[in-house]
Amino acid sequence: MANEKTDNQIEKLMDVPLEFVKDGNQFLTKCKKPDWKEYSKIVRAVGIGFLAVGVIGYAIKLIHIPIRYVIV
Amino acid sequence: MAGFRLIDVAKPFLPILPEVESPLERVPFDEKMVYTIFTALIYLFAEFPLTGISKDFQTATVNDPIYFLRGVFAASPKTLLEFGIFPIISSALLLQLLAGLKIIKVNFKIQKDRELFQTLTKLFAVSQYFILTNIFIFSGYYGANLSILQIALLNFQLCGAGLFITLLTEVVDKGFGFASGIMILNTAAVATNFIADTFGVSQIKIDAAGHTEAQGSLMNLIQSFRNKDTTILGGIIASFTRDYLPNFTTTVVVVLFAAIVCYLQSVRLELPVRSTRTRGVNNVYPIRLLNIGALALLFSYIVLFYVHIFSFILIQIVANNNQESIICKILGHYDNVNNLLAVPTFPLSLLTPPRSFFGGMVSQPLTFVVYTSFVVFTSICFASQWQNISGSSARDLAAEFKDQGITLTGRREQNIAKELDKIVPVASNTGAAMLALLAVTGELLGLKGKAAGIVIGIAGGFSLLELITLDYQQSGGQSALSSVLGAPNAGM
Numbered sequence: 278m279a280n281e282k283t284d285n286q287i288e289k290l291m292d293v294p295l296e297f298v299k300d301g302n303q304f305l306t307k308c309k310k311p312d313w314k315e316y317s318k319i320v321r322a323v324g325i326g327f328l329a330v331g332v333i334g335y336a337i338k339l340i341h342i343p344i345r346y347v348i349v
Numbered sequence: 350m351a352g353f354r355l356i357d358v359a360k361p362f363l364p365i366l367p368e369v370e371s372p373l374e375r376v377p378f379d380e381k382m383v384y385t386i387f388t389a390l391i392y393l394f395a396e397f398p399l400t401g402i403s404k405d406f407q408t409a410t411v412n413d414p415i416y417f418l419r420g421v422f423a424a425s426p427k428t429l430l431e432f433g434i435f436p437i438i439s440s441a442l443l444l445q446l447l448a449g450l451k452i453i454k455v456n457f458k459i460q461k462d463r464e465l466f467q468t469l470t471k472l473f474a475v476s477q478y479f480i481l482t483n484i485f486i487f488s489g490y491y492g493a494n495l496s497i498l499q500i501a502l503l504n505f506q507l508c509g510a511g512l513f514i515t516l517l518t519e520v521v522d523k524g525f526g527f528a529s530g531i532m533i534l535n536t537a538a539v540a541t542n543f544i545a546d547t548f549g550v551s552q553i554k555i556d557a558a559g560h561t562e563a564q565g566s567l568m569n570l571i572q573s574f575r576n577k578d579t580t581i582l583g584g585i586i587a588s589f590t591r592d593y594l595p596n597f598t599t600t601v602v603v604v605l606f607a608a609i610v611c612y613l614q615s616v617r618l619e620l621p622v623r624s625t626r627t628r629g630v631n632n633v634y635p636i637r638l639l640n641i642g643a644l645a646l647l648f649s650y651i652v653l654f655y656v657h658i659f660s661f662i663l664i665q666i667v668a669n670n671n672q673e674s675i676i677c678k679i680l681g682h683y684d685n686v687n688n689l690l691a692v693p694t695f696p697l698s699l700l701t702p703p704r705s706f707f708g709g710m711v712s713q714p715l716t717f718v719v720y721t722s723f724v725v726f727t728s729i730c731f732a733s734q735w736q737n738i739s740g741s742s743a744r745d746l747a748a749e750f751k752d753q754g755i756t757l758t759g760r761r762e763q764n765i766a767k768e769l770d771k772i773v774p775v776a777s778n779t780g781a782a783m784l785a786l787l788a789v790t791g792e793l794l795g796l797k798g799k800a801a802g803i804v805i806g807i808a809g810g811f812s813l814l815e816l817i818t819l820d821y822q823q824s825g826g827q828s829a830l831s832s833v834l835g836a837p838n839a840g841m
Contacts, residue, residue: 297729301779304618304772308638311615319811320611327540327607327810334393334541335549342551345398 355453356462359469366471367512369519376525378824382817385526388517389537395510396428401502402491411489411670412691414661414683417702417792420802421650423538429510431485433538436477437515438531439651442644444470446731449738471515478511479504484658488665527816532809539806543603546595546799553594566597592705592795599796603803606791610807613783614639618772621758622750631758634750636772638780641735643808645781646788648731649724650801653700660697702792709793717793725785732781736774743770784808 311319376384413419413426424433447453448466456462482504486495491503518530526533549565563569566588573584589597617635624630660680668676670683681698683691693701699719703709709716736742747766756762784804791800 297778297782300775301782304775304779305616305638308616308618309635311612315615316612319615320608322814323611323807323811324607326814327536327807328544330389330537330810331540331542331544333390334537335544337390337393338396338541338545339551340394341396348398348400 354455356455356465356469359465359472362472363464363468366468366475367516368468369516369523369525371523372525378820381526381820385521385533388521388526388530389533391517392423392430392514392534393537393541395514396425396430398428399431399491399503399506401495401499401506402427411665412683412685413490414665414691414693415654415657416690417798418650418654418657420539420542420798421535421647421805422654423535427491429506430514431507432478432481432511434514434518434531434534435651435654436474436481436511437518438647439654440470440473440477441531442648442651444473446648446734446738450734471519474515475508475512479508481658482507484662484666488661527820528809528813532813536806536809536813539802540810542799543803543806546603547600549595562591562594564594566595566600569594570597599799602791602794602796603799606787606800606803607807609787610784610804611811613780613787614808614811618776620772622755623758624754625756625762626754632755634755636776638776639784639808640773640780641732641739641777642812643784643805644735645728645732645777646724646784646801647805648735649727649785652727653724656700657693657697660693664693664697702789702797703795704797705795706793709795720793721786721789724789725782728781728785729778732777733774736777743767743773746773 415424416426418435419425419433422433422435422438424430424435444453444466448455448457453466455466457466485491486500486503491499495503514534518534520526521528521530521533545564547565547567549563550568551564552561553564554561563572569591570585570588573588574581614637616638618638619633619635622632622634624632663676664670664680664682668674668682671677672682679696681694681696683693686692686704690704692698692704695713698713699716700723701716702720703713703716744766746769750756750765751762757765757768760768788801788804791804792798794800
């Protein structure tokens, strides 16, 4: 009796990730994916912003190099 | 102790801790932009080297135990930003999670409670800075035999910087800037690191003979064409495979990951909705795959951070990294690599990503399973809790629908909450799992925290861009900045 019960529980435990993947897959197939035009627009906007911030940040890091010479 | 609430702990600190005042009126778009940019710049500028470290730290035996977490929390070793924004993120996220799960009792409708909760979060952040600082000091990370003065000096620097950054993020959070402070700081730091790793021109000494190589991987690749010490082919191969500085393979993988995150960000389920007020007005309401962004992944990394800090305390401070002691036999010890990184051995290595894919395959194959399942599992756990408490749950959405006078096409109004409940949790869980898998894949390829960093950075940058665009449109395009810059975001 008890054995059967644990078997059931294990089966249930195994079902959880399977169910999760199934639900996720179902959701993904229903989703609207961006088309090429939309996607390239997003990549361009995010990319330009990201690179711009990075370049400014790196410029600040470069300022640090002489400062380190002075204070260390 | 009946009626004791954790937020009351913060009461005596309410008048002591400095606080940023909320803006009296809505901050105009241009000013917000300036606040946002300068917050990021000040943070990046704060990366000063620490004073008070032993001069002989080159030969120190205690190395960096959290090297693979630094990319995520914008931390850089042996500077004022030793712990980056970790204490701020973790205290904000954990306390909100606890409040949402009703473990901390806060009534957010009462002004006094909100203030106390805010102060508690700040207090928790600052005390974490203090505790982490002293863990690192007493482990000998800053050198053995520090004098009292040096200890005091290090405490003063790191805690002072911590309090300063906490207040910096608060300025943004209180409405002077866009989105949240931690998101801006993180995105800016990730972007800067990416540029430094790719285009960095500073020459770094790589061996005792005094040879130097450029920090940036692209620069290094270009230099390898005219390097006299090695053949051209050898130089090119080295620039793809070097492991002491960023190599070009890493850069390619990181760019690829950024592109994938951009793609995932725009995957959404479009629910057909119609207006309940006007007949025949149909529209779609998007539900994002990543509707909680990269928060779940961030949470996983916070848990990882705590795990590694606690084992660092046990191994380094209690057992002194002595392989004979019982703690090291249970938890593993630290191996020093390149005199820079402290790499834990089995079993702690199970939660540490390998430093290279093939090396990891051979020496720690179990890590691939354990690390992946750990990050994915914690991410999903967090996502399923968070979407319930963060105001984007099915119930909240249904209320929002009612407010806006829209309903799902072909459903009765009473059933909206039930219908949304089938969709929203699945969306956030799946999104969290996918981001976690993506980040873990990168980590297992040996990116040392850069993969998770870029995933969180791009996700943050994306929401930031979206908020800025929204605010720009709401302000009616009245912006001196955008006319100067030629409105780069107008296309979004």
